Amino acid sequence: MNGIRRMWAVALKEFRQLARDRLTFAMVIGIPLILITLFGYAINMDVRNLRAGIADQAGTQTSRRLVADLTATQVIAPVRQAATADELERMLLGNEIVVGIFIPRDFERRLQDPNREAAQLLVDATDPLIPGIVSAVADMPFALREHGATQRMVPRTGRSQQGSLFSMRQFYNPEGRSAVMIVPGTIGVILTFTMVLFTSIAIVRERERGNLELLITTPVRSIELMLGKIIPYIFIGLLQVSLILSAAVFLFDVPLRGTLLDLYVASLAYVVAVLGFGLLISTIAKVQFQAFQLTFFLLLPSILLSGFIFPFDGMPQPAQYFAQALPLTHFIVLVRGILLKGAELADLLLPLQKLGILFVISMSLAMLRFRKRLD
Amino acid sequence: MGASAAIVTQNLSRRFGAVLAVDDLHLQVPEAQIYGFLGPNGSGKSTTFRMLCGLLKPTAGEVDVLGHRLPGDAERIRSLIGYMTQQFSLYRDLTVLENLQFMAQIQGLSRRERRDRVRHSLRAYRLERYRKRRAEHLSGGERQRLALAAALLHRPPLLLLDEPTSAVDPQTRRDFWDALFELINQGTTILVSTHYMDEAERCHRLAILDRGGLVAEGEPLELIGNIDATVIEITGADLKSLRETLSGLRGVWNLTQLGSRLHALLDPGTDRPVERVQGALANAGLQANVSIAEAGLEDVFVAATGKRPS
Missing domain, CATH: 3.40.190 (D-Maltodextrin-Binding Protein; domain 2)
Known part of the structure; x- marks a missing residue:
């Protein structure tokens, strides 16, 4: 009982600080909107002209x-x-x-x-x-x-066929529009960026400001502190999902073929998993700048190896194995499935489970690394 | 070791890389007293404090806090200690009330206790007017009262104050100490580190630390009475020349100027110290009044920390 009370105390405190920190709040709203616009319009693979x-x-x-x-x-x-x-x-x-x-x-x-x-x-x-x-x-x-x-x-093919032998039929995105391919994954990229950045800073900031020295002399347990810290960001993550999704549907005409509920459940699993990674980073980084650097350390492979830009199946085996450790890899499968293919969660249990596993692993590692001591 | 010791340490040491921050400390802190740690910066005060509340693991030695062995029992003493850090460590972007409520929740107090204690501490520490004010907009004294109030919400039997008054004015400091004596009456044991002599004098007992080691320990008056040096007071027209002459004299450990007076600490074995100083000054052709002076805590401190011939 006390544990839950203490966890909520941390969460409430975090909410209050967040509401007062105008810059962070602007980032909560601003980063998704800017990134979705950039990715949606600029990453354009329909090459013309x-x-x-x-x-x-x-x-x-x-x-x-x-x-x-x-x-x-x-x-x-x-x-x-x-x-x-x-x-x-x-x-x-x-x-x-x-x-x-x-x-x-x-x-x-x-x-x-x-x-x-x-x-x-x-x-x-x-x-x-x-x-x-x-x-x-x-x-x-x-x-x-x-x-x-x-x-x-053109000499390159060396064939002398009369016209194309195969006709191609494109599924799910028959027009081959880039926005449809890019925008769903962008939800994941934006969440990785904002969620990991916010949480990775969360504990480092308390350490920098000296709050941690006081907190760890109190009976608050590591797990209460960690969970309390991420609770507000779960809400923020879902808020961002709503923002980006609105932009995707209204600005870029991305279809929503699955159900909203499935999409939010998948997003929740993903948000929680990346928050775990954020916490882990914040137990490694000594100062906020390092937390920032480590965030990019996670973000870049996520963008490159998750299948967001380059086809997952085309990557060499070792890269595919490595990509399994990135939450974005699994979220891309989930979000494309639900948004574009109209899949149900029942069809996508495997990536959902993998997100859960990544959450448990990252949280456990964060907990192991976080000591209620200064040395 | 007496039954009424709140803290006992034996052979307590802490090393940071090549630096021995705390060196073989033996301490006994009696219950319901104010026990002071006096020492220059870097003497190991904060490190010792942090070991006593389980924030740092000792490199060697044993610590017993309120009957609990550290570091093994660190979690068990959390609710028994109140800790006020050197720097203000509550949340600057939260209000006075929010900070107190947060700390009350973190300490696991029930809803009813929380309401009562927060209300009480707002009154007791004159913070009612600032309830809705963010901590960052408080003055040094108000912030310090808030930190003390927060450290005491769970009524801990042991209070650790790490240089609590380094950022406040003398009047605020006096008020603060009145509050501490109030707590002593209620049975709280208080450990306070300081580098102010007037604060040190108010402690029941003092430990003087230097370069990680304990160099003197006892009640302030006892320490003054047992000072291991002879204190000579010199007054004269040309203090600068007096100083220069005496600094070369064998047996003079230290010279401190106090306004228009000069305090010289001499080797206690010095034979007829007044005559010796007078003779030296006369040889240099200087006029001065020389007399034996009563030692103060500052002299004790200087004698304990700075007497090594260098």
């Missing part, structure tokens, strides 16, 4: 048709005209264009010859996404097929 340079030496009706077809995809936007391939290269070098289209003088004749490429694409491969996109464009069955010239303009 790649700046292209055209060197059409043939100048025939067919070659102009090819350029018009490429432009019609909206993937490329011709911004420069060039006379030679060398000139295109210079433009690539100067970043005036990222794609060059070279159509040689003997374009028409090459079209007739199945063993020669008709035209050339010059691609800036320093950007990880552009080559893939351009090659996808090049593989498209253009209207030129009527002229028997479809695939042969």
Whole structure:
């Protein structure tokens, strides 16, 4: 009984301090809104309007048709005209264009010859996404097929198929909109950032201000102190989920196919797990700045390895094992499942359990590390 | 060791890396008294305090606090001690009332006890007017009263005060000590560390610490009576020259200027000390009145901490 009373005392105190700390409060509201806007709008994988340079030496009706077809995809936007391939290269070098289209003088004749490429694409491969996109464009069955010239303009595949062999059917996000892919995971990224940051500072700050020296001479137990500290942040985390979710649905048209209740249960599990990590950090860090550094130490692998940006299945085995220790990995599965696929929690018990395990592990480690002593 | 000892330490030592912060301390703190720790900064006062309330683990030695062995029983003495840290360690962004309520809850008091005790301490420590004021907006004296009130909410039989008056004015200090004597009457044992002589004089017993070691221990008057030095008072026109002359004299341990007087601590074995000082000054052609003076606690402190010939 006393334990629960003391835990609530800590939670109440934390609430009061939080309500008075305008900066932190602004961060509670501000960080999610800013990040969701940034991620939603800026991380855009629907690549459009790649700046292209055209060197059409043939100048025939067919070659102009090819350029018009490429432009019609909206993937490329011709911004420069060039006379030679060398000139295109210079433009690539100067970043005036990222794609060059070279159509040689003997374009028409090459079209007739199945063993020669008709035209050339010059691609800036320093950007990880552009080559893939351009090659996808090049593989498209253009209207030129009527002229028997479809695939042969690009040498890379080495195949001489007539048009694409497979048609692709995209599930859950048929339009392939980036916002739909990015925004749900962003909920997790934002929560990792804010939750870990706030809690990791929580105990360090008390240590810095000398409060801890007094607190540990009282009968308050470590677990009461720890749980009391995270209770207010659970509410804050769920508040942030609501904020981000509203932005996702109203700003980015992200579908909500599962139930809200499932989503909140999954969020609760995730919030609690990252709070555990935050507490663990706060028992390691000596000053607030270190807590801040350690927060990023957790945040970066979370963003890179959780499947948020790069496909989880494409990562090497060791990275996949490591990613199991990151709460975001499991939350991404949960949130995409519930929001986009309309899954129920019953379908997603495994990631939910893993979040629970991560919470127990991180809390236990935090408790082991936190001593009611100064040495 | 008497049955009425609140704290007993034996061979208590604490090492921080290469530094021996507390060195082989033997102490006995009697119940219901004010026991003072007097010592310069870095003499080990705070470290000793922290070991006594279980915040630090001793490197060696034994501690017995109110019948509990430390550090093993550390959790059990939490509710028996009230601890006032050197720096204000309540929450600056909480109000007086909120701080007191929080500490009352943390101490596990029942709702009824909480209400009664908080109300009582607001009255007893003249904090009623500031109930709704945040601790950061209190004056040094008010903040100190709040810290004391908070440390006493659970009525601990043992109170540890680590330099409690380092940030307050003399009047506030007097009030504070009146409050401490009030607590002694109720049976509380108080341990206080200080570097103020006037505060040290008010303690029932004193331990003088220097560089982690105990250099003198006893009642203040006893310490003054047993001072291991001869105190000579010198008055004259040119104190600067007097000082320079005497600082070179063999057997003079220390010179302290007190306004227009000079106190010299001499080796107690010095034969006819007054004549010796007079002779030295006359040889230097200086005019001065020289007499034996009554020792004060400051002299005791200087004799105990600074007499090593360096």
